[in-house]
Amino acid sequence: MKTVTIIDVAKRAGVSKSTVSQYLNGRYEYMGADTRERIKQAVEELGYRPNTIARSLKKKKTKTIGVILANILYSFSTKVIRAIEDVCNREGYQVIICNADDNPSKEKWYIEMLLAKQVDGIIAIPTKSNIDLYRKLKERNYPLVFVDRYIDGLDISTMMLHNEKAAKMCVDELTDNGYERIAMLTMEPISITPRFERIQGYKKALEDKGLKATEDYIASAPLKEMQTRLKELMALKQPPQAIIAINDLSFMQLLTFVKENKLEVPGDLAIIGIDDISFADLFDPPLTTIAQPAFDIGREAAAALIQKINNRYVMDADIRRFEPRLIRRASSTKS
Known part of the structure; x- marks a missing residue:
């Protein structure tokens, strides 16, 4: 033909x-x-x-961007990528989605693959193990935007939740309902930006309420070991009256523990999850959650990257914080 x-x-x-x-x-x-x-x-x-290849060579732009997700299983990640795709589709950009599985080696491979494909820019939820590679891209003025996590010492535009405020909302909701022994369930490693900041916010909020933030109540574990960690937590001499799950995957583990141990919520244990899981209002009882505006974060990240690609001024070192929202349901109230 x-x-x-x-x-x-x-x-x-x-x-x-x-x-x-x-x-x-x-x-x-x-x-x-x-x-x-x-x-x-x-x-x-x-x-x-x-002929898109010929047009790309002529214009020195491929009208393609790469998105590196830390873990595509997070509901936050799927919402962010949907918003990014919406913006890019409207602006005539194609999107290559890469799932790094929180694996620095896989992340590095994806960065190099995207550069080989000559994508015009990258949006990343970064690990902390490829700093030198990101720094080299920054020095070349390569268009980069981070989402959800920042890296100290790298002046790169970042879109993320106000994590400390999200944790404070959880603590305030529980203490206002009479709970004092409040634990936090988190995945490891806890050094990842949103986890670290939410733990800090949890500690500060307890101190503001005159309560002691004990390390025994900060239950951290890899996802596959979380059920064992929860058993240890609830076996303490003074087990928590309430648990805050730091993200949606931790919350799913907490709900599994509640079901398998036939705990009544909130009678035996009050629970709150940061990240509004899709079935929160269908659970019995309905689950109190902290929602983050993932679609807004994704849209702003895509818009900022496209501005950078088009050589428009976008302030680097700017960490834009988005506001969390408490969705109060029955799982955090006194029965």
């Missing part, structure tokens, strides 16, 4: 090659409606498809 070229389209529409090029690039300012319609019909009749 003969490849249809832009010259074929121009001949069929009765216009010049440059006019077709302007049409394909959306530059209609000096083009009459009749001319546009003829070109459109010629494109459809001939089945013309622009």
Whole structure:
């Protein structure tokens, strides 16, 4: 089958090659409606498809961005990528999604793969193990935006939740309902930005309420060991009256523990989860959660990256914090 070229389209529409090029690039300012319609019909009749590789070489842009997710299983990640894709689709960008599984080696491989594919920019939920690679990209003025996590010493625009405030909302909700022995369930490693900040917020909020933040009540474990860690937590001489799950995957582990041990919520144990899981209002009883505006975070990250790609000024070293929202349901109230 003969490849249809832009010259074929121009001949069929009765216009010049440059006019077709302007049409394909959306530059209609000096083009009459009749001319546009003829070109459109010629494109459809001939089945013309622009050579994106050739156009990329000419413009030195691929109209493609890469997104590196720390873990695609987080509900936050899926919402963020949906918002990024919406913005990029509207702006004519394709998106390559990479799931790093919180594995620095896999993250490094994806960064190098995306650069080899000459993507115009990268949005990343970074680990802390590829600082040198990100620093080299920053020194080249390569368009980069971080989401959910920042790296000290790297002046890169970052979009993230106000994590300490989210944890404070949890503590305030529980103490206002009469709970004093409040634990926090977190995945390891706890050095990851949102986990570290939420733990700090939890400690400060307890101190503000005149309560002691004991290390025994900060239950951290890898996901596969979390059930054992919860058993240890609840076996303490003074077990917690309430538990805050630091993210949606931890919350799922907590709900599994509650079910398997036939605990009544909130009678035996009050619970709150940071990240509003989709079935929170369908659970019995409905679950109190802290929602973060993941769609807003994703949209702002995509918009900032596209601005960088287009050489518009975007302040680096700017950590933009988004506000958490308490969704009060029955799992955090006194029965």
